[in-house]
Structure formats: C-alpha cells, structure tokens
Amino acid sequence: MEGELRCPACTSSFPITSGIPRFANLDRVESDKRATAAGFGWQWQHFTQEDERYAEQFLGWIAPVTPEFFRDKIVLEGGCGKGRHTQLAARWGARDVIGIDLSVAVETAFAATRSLPNAHIIQADIYHLPFARKFDYAFSVGVLHHLPDPRGGFLSLASKVKPGGHISAWIYGAENNKWITRWVNPVREKITSRIDQRALLQLSKLPAAGIYLATKLVYGPLNRSGSFLAKHLFYNDYLSAISDFGWREQHTIVFDHLLAPTAFYIPREEFETWWRDIGATGVVIGWHNKNSWRGTGSV
Ligand SMILES: C[S@@+](CC[C@H](N)C(=O)[O-])C[C@H]1O[C@@H](n2cnc3c(N)ncnc32)[C@H](O)[C@@H]1O
Incomplete structure (x- = not known):
C-alpha cells in the first residue's frame, strides 16, 4: 500500500501511496491540465455511485467491442475516472487491466477495484504513460476531448498498444452539437468551469x-x-x-x-485523421447517439 518505485537506469523514483503508484505530481503539471484534473477529481470523489446500466452504456461507447473481447487481454484505460470501466474490463476477464488517471479520482477508482486482483490503478498523465508497448487493447472514453491536445493524447495511448493490438476511443462530435458549442460552451468556459x-x-x-x-x-x-x-x-x-x-x-x-474547463467537439473528418496517423487497420467509426464519435481499430 505504501512504497516507492525506483528506476534502475536513472535516478527517478515514484511514490506508492494508498495503494496507488503516483507517476504524476499535480503540483507540477501544466495549469490547464491541473484545472481539468481538479474539477474531475472533485466530481468523481462526489459522484461515486454505481449503476447497473454502466455496462450497456460502456459497450455503446466501444462498439463493436464485446465483453468476450476482453478475455485474457492486457488492457489499458486512458482516464479511468471513478474506475467504472476498469471494473467492467476486469470482470469481463481481462488478464490485467490498468486504469490511469491524472486526478484524485484514482482514489475512488482504487476503492472500486481493490477487490479485483486483475485491476490496477495508477495516477499518471495520459501524455506521459509509464509503460512499455505491451498492451493488447487500450480504450479511452470521454477523456480525449478534455485534453489540451486530443490527438496527442490519442497518439500517446496508441503508442502503448503492441502491434496487432486494438484501440477504442469515444469523443464528443462537432456535428449536431452546434447548440452546445454556440450556447452552452461560452457559459461553461466563462462561468461554470x-x-x-x-x-x-x-x-x-x-x-x-x-x-x-x-x-x-x-x-x-x-x-x-x-x-x-x-x-x-x-x-x-x-x-x-x-x-x-x-x-x-x-x-x-x-x-x-x-x-470541464476544456472540451473540444471534434468533426468526423478530424477523428478519421487520428486513425490514419497511427496507421490503424480495420477501423470502424460509428456515429453514437447522433452526437459523438466512437472508433475501434487495430494498431
Ligand atoms: C469525463 S471523465 C471520464 C472518466 C471515465 N472514462 C468514465 O467514463 O467514467 C474524464 C477523465 O479524464 C481525466 N483526465 C483529464 N486529463 C487527463 C490527463 N492529462 N491524463 C489522464 N487523465 C486525464 C479526468 O481526471 C477525468 O477522470
């Protein structure tokens, strides 16, 4: 539960506190990322409830991936929030699933997954993932559009998937959301965030x-x-x-x-370029609830 990870090749060391390896120090990350993490950290420590509909909702965000797909895979979740999807991936038979998040939401995620021996929570920045290219599958749901550079976060996540592995991402779409970008965003940016x-x-x-x-x-x-x-x-x-x-x-x-202080609404055309940029094959992009984009492909 408490300890330290030391890199044998350099002088870096990272604390483990309350069972969570800490690879990100919130005092040192850039101010825009820190503001996003502060808001979501508070959110996921307050809204800790579970809902039986999470599984169906999650499958809608990562379709055509099914629960069987997780079996025996080594899985990475970019931005796990309160750990609801880390939990599902572990229950669906992933060999190991690692959920990372920058914010203190990791405390809630750890509590939600600590009884699952194949689920692990790490505090880290999606742009600086402390992993080798070892994952069979990586997914990120509702996170990339909150990053200062959504494509950069996607590329970082994809760089940890081993050749032949898969990646899924779900993001807000620009299409059909003009009422949000026009009327809600100014209120969010100037007041509510x-x-x-x-x-x-x-x-x-x-x-x-x-x-x-x-x-x-x-x-x-x-x-x-x-x-x-x-x-x-x-x-x-x-x-x-x-x-x-x-x-x-x-x-x-x-x-x-x-x-959220940062939220991008991303057009399909732009989302498609992300998949080309990682050289993905068999890419399936879907229009979800007519307001967002989901994609899955092989790296
Ligand atoms: C809308 S929440 C989604 C959480 C989770 N995927 C879910 O659907 O329940 C976005 C999450 O992204 C995390 N996040 C934001 N910026 C991040 C970064 N740079 N690295 C890792 N996680 C980040 C936030 O802390 C927050 O938990």
Missing part, C-alpha cells in the same frame, strides 16, 4: 431537473411506445438513451458537461 464545485453542484440541479423531467415524462414514454413523434424531438437519440437513468446519474452527466 470557474466557480466552486460545491456551488456548481447546486446550480447544475436546475438544468438537470429540466432534463430529468423531459426524459421521464416525454422522451422515455414516447420512445418506448414507438410513437412517430419521438424522432421529431430535439436531441432525441441522446436524451432517450439517458432516459432510463435515475436522478443522480443524470445530475452527474449535467454536472460533468458544465465542469
């Missing part, structure tokens, strides 16, 4: 309540009943996808969107 997290927690209950009522009273019922009206609803694919989640989970989603 700068205020105290406790104040944002309360403030975010207002839009979360609107979304909660809309999904429970309109989107959920109309989509479940197969009404022709459903497809005419604003942002229907996404809002119907989250309509089964309860209040706490929907509040987490709204809080998450308002919290």
Whole structure:
C-alpha cells in the first residue's frame, strides 16, 4: 500500500501511496491540465455511485467491442475516472487491466477495484504513460476531448498498444452539437468551469431537473411506445438513451458537461485523421447517439 518505485537506469523514483503508484505530481503539471484534473477529481470523489446500466452504456461507447473481447487481454484505460470501466474490463476477464488517471479520482477508482486482483490503478498523465508497448487493447472514453491536445493524447495511448493490438476511443462530435458549442460552451468556459464545485453542484440541479423531467415524462414514454413523434424531438437519440437513468446519474452527466474547463467537439473528418496517423487497420467509426464519435481499430 505504501512504497516507492525506483528506476534502475536513472535516478527517478515514484511514490506508492494508498495503494496507488503516483507517476504524476499535480503540483507540477501544466495549469490547464491541473484545472481539468481538479474539477474531475472533485466530481468523481462526489459522484461515486454505481449503476447497473454502466455496462450497456460502456459497450455503446466501444462498439463493436464485446465483453468476450476482453478475455485474457492486457488492457489499458486512458482516464479511468471513478474506475467504472476498469471494473467492467476486469470482470469481463481481462488478464490485467490498468486504469490511469491524472486526478484524485484514482482514489475512488482504487476503492472500486481493490477487490479485483486483475485491476490496477495508477495516477499518471495520459501524455506521459509509464509503460512499455505491451498492451493488447487500450480504450479511452470521454477523456480525449478534455485534453489540451486530443490527438496527442490519442497518439500517446496508441503508442502503448503492441502491434496487432486494438484501440477504442469515444469523443464528443462537432456535428449536431452546434447548440452546445454556440450556447452552452461560452457559459461553461466563462462561468461554470470557474466557480466552486460545491456551488456548481447546486446550480447544475436546475438544468438537470429540466432534463430529468423531459426524459421521464416525454422522451422515455414516447420512445418506448414507438410513437412517430419521438424522432421529431430535439436531441432525441441522446436524451432517450439517458432516459432510463435515475436522478443522480443524470445530475452527474449535467454536472460533468458544465465542469470541464476544456472540451473540444471534434468533426468526423478530424477523428478519421487520428486513425490514419497511427496507421490503424480495420477501423470502424460509428456515429453514437447522433452526437459523438466512437472508433475501434487495430494498431
Ligand atoms: C469525463 S471523465 C471520464 C472518466 C471515465 N472514462 C468514465 O467514463 O467514467 C474524464 C477523465 O479524464 C481525466 N483526465 C483529464 N486529463 C487527463 C490527463 N492529462 N491524463 C489522464 N487523465 C486525464 C479526468 O481526471 C477525468 O477522470
């Protein structure tokens, strides 16, 4: 639980505290990355709940990857947050899964995975991963678009996948999100990402309540009943996808969107270049909930 890792080739040493090897020192990372880590660290230490729908949601983000795909693989997760996907990868039979995150979310992730002998949590910056090129599979869900250079984070993650291995990434899309980039982003950039997290927690209950009522009273019922009206609803694919989640989970989603100081909305064309840049083959890019891009390919 406590110790130190020392590099035999140089003088570097890295502490292990509370069971987590620490390869990143938050006091020393660049200020933009530190601000992002501070917000998400707080978020994942507050919203520690688990939800049975996480598995289905995760599979939607990494499709066409299935639970069977994880069996016996050495897996890397870039930006594990509270560890919900690290947990699933371990339960689905990964030989070992290492979840890395820059923020203090690693404390929550460690607590969530400590009973799983094949799950490991490390505090590290996705741009400076302390690994050799040993992974069969790497994935990153909802992280790359919060980095100062999303493509750089993707390339860094891909560089740890061994030849013939696979990588999956899910990012916000530019397409169909103009209402967010035009109306929500200025509020997020100028106000909500700068205020105290406790104040944002309360403030975010207002839009979360609107979304909660809309999904429970309109989107959920109309989509479940197969009404022709459903497809005419604003942002229907996404809002119907989250309509089964309860209040706490929907509040987490709204809080998450308002919290991040950095969030890029990336066009498909740009996402495609990332895959070309790593020389990936068999790439499958999918339009998820008509508001985001998911991709999987072989390195
Ligand atoms: C929206 S959360 C997603 C967490 C997790 N993938 C999930 O879906 O539950 C984004 C995560 O990226 C992490 N993150 C941000 N910048 C990072 C960096 N430079 N290196 C590693 N993790 C980072 C944050 O701390 C946060 O936990």
